[in-house]
Amino acid sequence: xxxxxxxxxxxxxxxxxxxxxxxxxxxxxxxxxxxxxxxxxxxxxxxxxxxxxxxxxxxxxxxxxxxxxxxxxxxxxxxxxxxxxxxxxxxxxxxxxxxxxxxxxxxxxxxxxxxxxxxxxxxxxxxxxxxxxxxxxxxxxxxxxxxxxxxxxxxxxxxxxxxxxxxxxxxxxxxxxxxxxxxxxxxxxxxxxxxxxxxxxxxxxxxxxxxxxxxxxxxxxxxxxxxxxx
Numbered sequence: 001x002x003x004x005x006x007x008x009x010x011x012x013x014x015x016x017x018x019x020x021x022x023x024x025x026x027x028x029x030x031x032x033x034x035x036x037x038x039x040x041x042x043x044x045x046x047x048x049x050x051x052x053x054x055x056x057x058x059x060x061x062x063x064x065x066x067x068x069x070x071x072x073x074x075x076x077x078x079x080x081x082x083x084x085x086x087x088x089x090x091x092x093x094x095x096x097x098x099x100x101x102x103x104x105x106x107x108x109x110x111x112x113x114x115x116x117x118x119x120x121x122x123x124x125x126x127x128x129x130x131x132x133x134x135x136x137x138x139x140x141x142x143x144x145x146x147x148x149x150x151x152x153x154x155x156x157x158x159x160x161x162x163x164x165x166x167x168x169x170x171x172x173x174x175x176x177x178x179x180x181x182x183x184x185x186x187x188x189x190x191x192x193x194x195x196x197x198x199x200x201x202x203x204x205x206x207x208x209x210x211x212x213x214x215x216x217x218x219x220x221x222x223x224x225x226x227x228x229x230x
Contacts, residue, residue: 039124039190041077041084041225042117044183045070046129049093051106054132056205062130065208067091069196070128072211072218080222085120087113114186124228125191126221127183130208131198139201140170141220144177144193146184152176155192157227162194165220190228194221 045066047053053062070086077084088094094116095108117123131142141162145155152174159174177184177193184191196217197204207213 039122039228040120041082042087042120042123042125043070043073043077043084043221044087044113044117044125044127046127048088048091048109049095049105050102051093051109054130054199056199056209057202058205058209060199060205060209062132062199064091065130065196065199065214066128068211069214069217069221072214073128073221076215076218076222077225082225085116087116110182113183117183117187117189117191120189123187123189124225125187125189126224127191127193128221129193129195131195132200133198134200136198136200136202139198139204140172141166141197141217142172142195143174143224144195145174146177146187146191151190151192154190154228158192158194158224161223161227162220165223166216192224194224 045063047061047063047066049063051063053066055061067088067090071089074084074086093105093109094112095105096112099105099108117125131138141159143155143159143162145151145158155174159172163170163172179185181193184193197208199205199208208217
């Protein structure tokens with residue numbers, strides 16, 4: 001309990017500092033950004049159910065880590081007075097009942113995530129994932145943004161938040177979303193995808209598996225949400 005209070009106190013300090021990213025204050029949303037008024041944050045825990053995503057060397061699935069981080073982020077955002085929505089709050093796939101094969105379930109899951117986002121008025125999406133690469137040297141969080149200047153500006157600010165909160169020596173830059181990512185190809189709201197770290201890097205995977213570090217990632221995600229403002 002004491003640790004949680006200290007974390008929340010630190011979080012408030014971080015979020016206050018986020019208003020001064022890069023030495024300039026981010027003020028209320030302007031008409032130029034396209035974020036006209038209050039947005040509804042949707043937190044998307046990537047994968048789920050039979051689709052575990054990537055795995056650590058110890059066999060821990062990405063889907064479980066994503067969910068743990070999203071649930072902690074939800075709790076933190078509620079503490080900060082927000083009302084985020086989740087695409088999933090359990091380790092399940094979101095496929096429809098008529099999907100039978102693994103492929104059908106994955107396609108159905110993605111379509112249902114799109115439907116949830118597109119049916120939410122003034123939605124704003126943060127999708128949470130973990131990275132994996134053949135070379136275990138690589139580590140560090142990275143933000144990917146959908147097309148458009150609005151998303152680019154948000155993604156770049158969110159990347160800076162993650163650098164400040166998790167790893168000041170992280171030199172990764174926010175990047176445009178690659179083509180062929182179904183969820184991002186079919187939604188119209190502002191959206192970013194955050195690869196919180198590399199499960200292929202033993203040290204970072206160990207951190208991402210702990211509740212304490214997941215709370216730090218939740219702080220960064222909360223900061224990323226507020227980084228939408230300029």
